Amino acid sequence: MELLLNLTIYLPLIAIVAVLLARKDQAVKQISLIATTVTFFISLPLVFNFDIANSHIPQYITEGATILPGFDIKYLVGLDGLSLLLFMLTTLFGPIVILSSWNSVTKHLKGYYSMLLLLQTASLGVFASLDLIVFYVFFELSLIPMYFLIGIWGGAERIQATIKFFIYTLVGSLIMLVALIYLGYHAGEAHSEFAFTADWRFISSPEYQIGLVEQTYMFLAFALAFCIKVPLFPFHTWLPYAHTEAPTAGSVVLAAIMLKMGTYGLVRVCMPVFPNAFMEFAPWFAILAVIGIIYGALVAMVQKDVKKLVAYSSVSHLGFVVLGIFALNTVAVQGAVIQMINHGLSTGALFLIVGMLYDRRHTRMIKDFGGIAKVIPVFAVMFMITTLASIGLPGLNGFIGEFLILNGAFFSDLYNNHIYAVLGALGVILAAVYMLWMYQRVMFGPITNEENNEIEDLNYREIGLLIPLVLFMVWIGIRSEDFTRYSESWVNNFIEVTETKSIAVLEDAQKTDHPEWAARFYNIDGFTGELEVEFVHINEDPQ
């Protein structure tokens, strides 16, 4: 199994060699498709053999030697309840993005498919790595292929878009690197064996605690990097730009997988490692998340370009995920985890559909379409299901995530105010408005443009690549516990860890000196040994 996990991560990378040596264009595509399909199938046993009851303990661990004696930086990969589903989402999207570019990409094929394969390895590495330095390396590595994908195969303003994307993300992650190094040395002081450790298992464990002042700074540095990646309002400006200019496959990977690295990082690192800062800052992040939800939806409503509309809807949907993460109760965090998958499936599918539309008419403007539902019925059905999933219609996947998040946020004692959930729910309504309105203008009504009579319906390749996504949308929609059970034990366990750690840190802080602002911000003197916050543990199935 350990070997299988590593093979899953590196098979796409190895396939690049074959792609570069291939002589014919057709062979390049076939090799990439085979490699990613095999990657998907060999990753399936990782799910079947997963120990669900112990999903808070990383499994299939591969552990290398430390780079220096006393310096605990090492190759460390494994999967746990948090990463498993995202890992699988990534392997699922591998063959789909390759197939989606089959006919639409014609120039520099070798470079294109190498970049997609490299991106696959980097994304899988991000979700599998448990050493934070290795995590950082994969996190940054994923920028390089995306930079070229947007820059070479993108739209008219691709160059500005890709540079903005690259530098924006890089600034955040470089500041995170400084905090990460500091964290490593800090953790090393607490560790019996090492002077420096980046092992997430130790850093997130209850026996390692960080003082309030350091927690604040490090939390902010990490959260900045992840929030830029998510992107959380007001750091979202790079996203619509990058999405619109990226080729279809680039948008799909960006939306379905790369944005999840941000939310994933918030849950994996920020929550259990900086518990006090996480809890004190939670309302602030909730405000930003709610602003993002509503702002993204409003801006999406007025878009003339379908792709831009979907891009802004991403800002809105990821606001939900952030809202759920910072609510810090089982329901909301579970909802956030499943919503990451949901958003990946539905927004990924939406970008694929927009790409198919663009391939046919070479335009993405809403006004150029209208009435095409009659011309391309199969397409209309696929588009409809995806649209409804994205809105959050009960019975499809989007509903589950949003319901859990809003439910959790409503009762969250960290927010201590129902307004966040209420305003968040407004976002669901707005989502219905902009998505259905867009769908109506594109698909229904009279055909105003002669060219639209000539559009071809989906071919088998396109149906084939949408079917798995639609299947999962329905499956998650009607039997969400098949998926949420993977992360349940993880979420329960780490919310508890967060709780115990924050109490221990506060108790410790009462005995030691701390600056005035920390005393006020964390209310150290008013701390009575128990948190004012009551953690709502709703362990029973929310269905």
Add this chain to the structure above:
Amino acid sequence: MDYLHDLNTFIPGTIVAIAGLAVLLLSVSRVKINTIFYVTVVSLIAALLFSVRDLFSPVGTSFYDMIAFGGTAAFGTFLVIIATLFCVLISRDYLDAIDHHYGEVYAMILFATTGMVGLAVSNNLIMLFVGLETMSICLYVLAGLIKEEKTGAESALKYFLLGAFSTGFILYGIALLYGATGTVNYAEIAAAADGSMLFLAGVALLFVGFFFKISAVPFHMWTPDVYQGTPTTLTAYFATASKAATFVAFILVLSRMLPEIEGAGWTQALAVIAIITMILGNLIALVQDNVKRMLAYSSIAHAGYLLVGLAAGTAAGYTGVLYYLFAYTVMNIGAFGVIAYYEKNHALDFTDVNNYSGLGYKQPVMGVLLSVFLFSLAGIPPFVGFLGKYYVFAAAINAGMISLAVIGVLASAASVYYYLRVMVHLYFREAHKEYDLIQPGAIFKYALVVLCVLTVFYGIEPVLPGGSLIELLTSYYPLSGSASLLSP
């Protein structure tokens, strides 16, 4: 005194010096230029093998304490020789193409290398000065190689005048230090150091000289013009070998000669210089259109990152600097090499980045190589440049200089823009007009491929099983006292 033993500690330098004399003789006889090239390469490979052997030898001093061997000094020798070897390998085709392929070039390179080795192993201020001068005078000559053009003459003259000026500083500093302590030996100076005004002034002047040679701001004025006017492959030599030698000498001076005197504050001074060097180098590089000037300013910025490691002043800092020097040498020679290749194609003015449009597709291998080198220079993982930056910044953070590290990473984030800009032209824009690039020569191409493999390999090497480079470097600074790697 056992001369054979002493000589055994200085074999790489000896080989290079003898090879330099031989090449000088060969170049006045009627030997083909290619023979001279091969003699140079073979002697450098021999020197490289011995310098690799010395990496693992015990640490000590020889020649009446004039030179140090083993440890940092051995690694300095290794860096200088590997840099020289690769610069020579990529120089032949380039010098041929610009019609300045003379045997004397190789002789000058070998003599300069001898000076650099002397500099990198110096354990005595006089040795330091002799090494520095041997190196500098040869470099002045090389800077003026294209004497027919104004830029060549400007380059040589500027380098000579400012270089002589900086040498003056160093010599004056040495004189003051001798006056204060009565000795020129590092260890004896450390023992006699008293923190008197005379001593501090001597150290300050010595530092100024070093800052000139590593082109730290505000002593960097000569760098862009010299780098632009010098033949490109020799610029690579200037930017890597001479910098590596000077930095290693700087480390030896800091670690062996300068005890931390109360209130002397070397580290603060170094930190301030590092900050302005990183910021200014990167900011000016942002607006350069000429790729050589851009790389010149980028090399100034890299000197800033290196100074961060020195400012940390810990064993981890020195280790980080040595590692960074290795990374910098490999990736920078690579970048200059590809640029030299593009420059040889005289169809357009190929030092202007705006003319790089679409070049990445003309010779895919060269485009990919340049991209890898530039990503590495930008400090993006998983290339060796990232690890170099990682080690120096980690040392600074560990030494409590967090703001220094934050400024450093922000400066390097800014630097990404100008490195990406080259790739934007290589890949994202269409070529201006139809033309074909010439085929790169085999030796030239494979030298660059080897550099690229090193750039990638050493980026992931730490997680691979087996001993790693950083482990070797760490062993040079055994855990002791304040310089301990393990105590924060």
